[in-house]
Every structure is written in structure tokens, then in C-alpha cells.
Amino acid sequence: METEFRDDENPKELKELGEALTVKYLDEAAPEIQPAAVEFQVCGHIGGVAVHGYVDLLDVQGRIIDLKSAARKPGDISNDYRFQIATYAQLILGGTGRARLDTLTKTKKPELVQQEFTIEASDVEQTQKLYPAVQQAIRAGHFLPNRSSNLCSRRYCSFWRRCEQTWGWRGLGMSRRCSFRTQGTLRLPGKRPAQRRADHLA
Ligand code: SF4
Numbered sequence: 001m002e003t004e005f006r007d008d009e010n011p012k013e014l015k016e017l018g019e020a021l022t023v024k025y026l027d028e029a030a031p032e033i034q035p036a037a038v039e040f041q042v043c044g045h046i047g048g049v050a051v052h053g054y055v056d057l058l059d060v061q062g063r064i065i066d067l068k069s070a071a072r073k074p075g076d077i078s079n080d081y082r083f084q085i086a087t088y089a090q091l092i093l094g095g096t097g098r099a100r101l102d103t104l105t106k107t108k109k110p111e112l113v114q115q116e117f118t119i120e121a122s123d124v125e126q127t128q129k130l131y132p133a134v135q136q137a138i139r140a141g142h143f144l145p146n147r148s149s150n151l152c153s154r155r156y157c158s159f160w161r162r163c164e165q166t167w168g169w170r171g172l173g174m175s176r177r178c179s180f181r182t183q184g185t186l187r188l189p190g191k192r193p194a195q196r197r198a199d200h201l202a
Helices: 011-028 077-089 120-140 160-167
Strands: 035-046 047-059 064-070 100-107 112-118 185-187
Touching: 011 112, 035 077, 047 077, 047 112, 047 120, 064 077, 077 100, 077 120, 100 120
Parallel strands: 047 185, 064 100
Antiparallel strands: 035 047, 047 064, 100 112
């Protein structure tokens, strides 16, 4: 598959950045990780709703390790992110609820930030209530925008025109998150950009 670059992207710079981030992770994070499974699909039911997603890494202690890159150092673990990991934790056999977010900053000198956290009962409860609520809304024909999606932008979402016509323009916020549905299964946010489709607004 051929990679397409935007006019404002420099392939050489992107390649160098990718190499620097990879070396950073291999040097500083990889040596202590004992993987049990890498890049694997999980699926199951939460609150009676079919859900699936892709987990970056599960280590032999049953800890989910998620890897992200970011423009700058991350702050606290967001609620949206806890929702994603709480979903994985319920779908992984042998998952412990322990998780770590490894963030590589795409700064001139890349940094690795590791944040440990544990999924709590309230995180699980939230997923078990929200998935059915979203499913119910979709079945009733209500497709609400989710503009905290990291795919919610004119650049990444093919449905932004329709979305703007329906819901109005975003003002400051249209840069993140979208609820979406694929063939009756709710896909998790935060993974596999190329596979995501905001089918609900097609
Ligand atoms: S459909 Fe697209 S533009 Fe609308 S909320 Fe979802 S991601 Fe954002």
C-alpha cells in the first residue's frame, strides 16, 4: 500500500521522527516488558452490546500496556481513556485491570512518559451503562456527534460536512472523538484510524 502525505507533511522529517520514537521506546521501555500478547483483537459483550477492539500489548502480569504518541507531555489519564482501557480489561481473559499508558512525545528531543493506573469498579460501571445507552440511541435513529474524538476533524472524518450541517460547526472543539458503528458492532475509540468509519452519518 502506498502512503499518501499531505502537502504540509515532510516525508523525510516524519521518517526521522518515527525512527527516533522507535529507538527511544526500544531503548527505554521494551527491555523491561515481558509480553504475553501483542497487537491482538478482543471482542465480547459489555452491558449486552457486542464490542471489539485492539490491544497494543498485554504483559505476563496481566497488565495492559497502551502506546501512544503525542505532541506534548500528557496530563492526567482522561476519563475517555479510562473508558477505553476499562473496555479492554473486561474483554481480555486474564486481564487484571492494571494498565500503563506509555506516551512518546513528538518533540525535538522525544520523551517517554509512563503512567500506571488501575481500572476501578466505577470505570467498569460506566462502560456497562454507556454502551447500551449508545446502542439504544442508534437503534432509535439518534446519532449524536462525539467531538472529543481524536478523529473528529475535517482532516480525518469523511462526514464532517454532513455533521456540520446537522449539528452546526464545532467552534473550538471539533478535534476529538466520535461514536460510530460498524455492522452492528460498536468499535472502540482510539484505535486503528484507517479502519474507522463514522457510518452513522453516511
Ligand atoms: S461524524 Fe465526524 S465530524 Fe461528526 S462528530 Fe463524528 S468524527 Fe466528528
